Each structure stands twice: as C-alpha cells, then as structure tokens.
Amino acid sequence: MTTRPTHSCDEVRMAALAALDGERAGLTSHDVEAHLADCVSCRTALAGLATLHADLGRVDYERLDVDLWPVLERRVAVDVPHRAGRGDSTRREVGAILGLTVVLVAWRLAQLLLDLPAPVVNSVVPLALVVFVLRWLTGDPFAIRLSSLELQQKGAP
C-alpha cells in the first residue's frame, strides 16, 4: 500500500501558480494534480488565480510618455559636472565636513580669545560657511522639478 504525501492547499496553490509563471516549485505536477482531484476548493481558487494571471499579462503598464530629459538636463548641468563619476566623492564629502568643523571651531575659539565685538558677523559668517558647504555637497536645493502641474501642461494622461 502506498501513502500519498499530504500537502496543504496553500502549498498546492503556490506550486500551481509558480507553474503558471513558468517556474519550478517544490511539488511535482503529479502531486498538484493528485491534490486537485480531491479538492474542489483548490480547483475553484486556481481557476480564479489563472484568470487573474492572464489578465495581469494583458495590462499595459507603459503609457506615461513623458520626456524627463529637459528638466533633468538643467538639474544635471547645475549639479553634476564636477561630481559625475567621482569615485572619491565620499572622501571629498568627509573632508569638506571635517574642514568646515575645523573652521567653525577655529572661528569660535577666535571669538572667545579675541572677544570679537560684532555679533552680526559672528552669526553670519559661520552660517554662510555652512550654507556654502552644504550647497557644494548636495547641489542646488532649489532646482525646479517636473511637478504635477507641468505634467498636466504636457498633457500626460
């Protein structure tokens, strides 16, 4: 007497769906068929999944026809010439941040030691340094992006 291996409904459905995808699963087709012969619930579920599989194959996902290049070109021109392909960009960024830290610490020490009298300069110069370094590291934070408004103007669906 032979014993039929038992598989859960989920295992069988998963294997059958994998077969629809053209993939191998843990079960043989014989295992799947044997289970389906006895399981109305799985036969019904698989019929639904097979229809869904076919419908998903008919969905056309590529209808948004927008050329990103005109806007990207501007952003790249602003942001990238000195950055493209920089294998050592991380080192430069770390160096820039360390350099900024040194300058700010030196500035603060100078303030304390020399007792600089101009409070506006004391605030503005470090802030300007931070903005300059961040701007250099991140590119133009005010770059215009292709917004939903522009998309609508372009007549995208």
Place this chain on the structure above:
Amino acid sequence: MHDADAIRQCRQGNTEAFRHLVQRYQRRALAHARALTGNDADAADAAQDAFLDAFRHLGRFDEAREFYPWFYVLLRNRCFKQRARAGDRAGATGATDGLETVASGGGSPEEMHDLRAALDRLTPADRELIVLKHLDGWTYDELAQRLEIPRGTVMSRLFHARQRLLALIAERRGGAR
C-alpha cells in the same frame, strides 16, 4: 551607443551620454515608478530624482553589471520616499489616479477596471512584485537576486499578493452589487 560607453563618458562629465541612458530607460523607469508610487506626478518626480542619483553615483557603478538593475535600486528607494511624502496627501483625499489610466487588455472593460482599482489598493510591496513579474517578466531567481530576498519568499509573496488582489477584486464586485 552602448550603456558601458555612455557610462564611461558620463564619468568624464559628458551629459549628452547621460541623455542616452535617460532616454533609453525612462519609459521603463516611469512604469515602475508609477506602480510603486501610485500616480503619475510622484512617479515622474521619483524617476527624475533616481536618474540624478544615478548620475551622481556612476563613479561607484560596476561596469561588469547591467545598468538598469543597478538603477532600479535607486529608483525603488526614491519611489518609497516619494510615496511616504505623498502618503498624507493621498490619505486625506482618498484620490488615486495610479493605474486608472494604465490598463487595457482582453478582459471586459468592467473587469479590467476592477483589476486596475484593486491593483491600486495593494501595498506598494505587493504591487512592485506583481509589476516586476508581469511587466518585466523577471523570473523568481531574478526577483530574488534584485530584491535581495530568498527565492521561496518571492514565490510565497507573489502568491499571497495575487490572492490579496483577487480578494480585493471580489470585494469590489461584491460591493458593486
């Protein structure tokens, strides 16, 4: 121009070479981005940011690899960020234009409409898997490699994603009666 040549020229600061990459891959990127973000405007923003990320990081690109799978990781990250940013906005209005305009096919218009609406209600992770499988025809092994999950997990997640999709369609049809 081959991708490898374009990438080499990009590294030397040639933005025209980058144009080649953008125009070659933007439709595919937009399709993926729309599936992940759920609407056209966020998809365009995410794709644009991802291309810029790619340009910035081409120096770290391994020329032995294909461009798009490498780029897809950047795109995916941008889409999830964009989706998170847009989450409140979409949640507040309940509006989704994601796949409303995308589907066409052999099913009846009502069936395809139900499918589109159900796809749009899936989680981004479920929708991503389904789109990669059915739009690009990636195999389970490719999905496993590129999403960095085991093959068995791909199979299981795809199965459950499609079951959830069926349930959403059934729910929609039940509600329409």
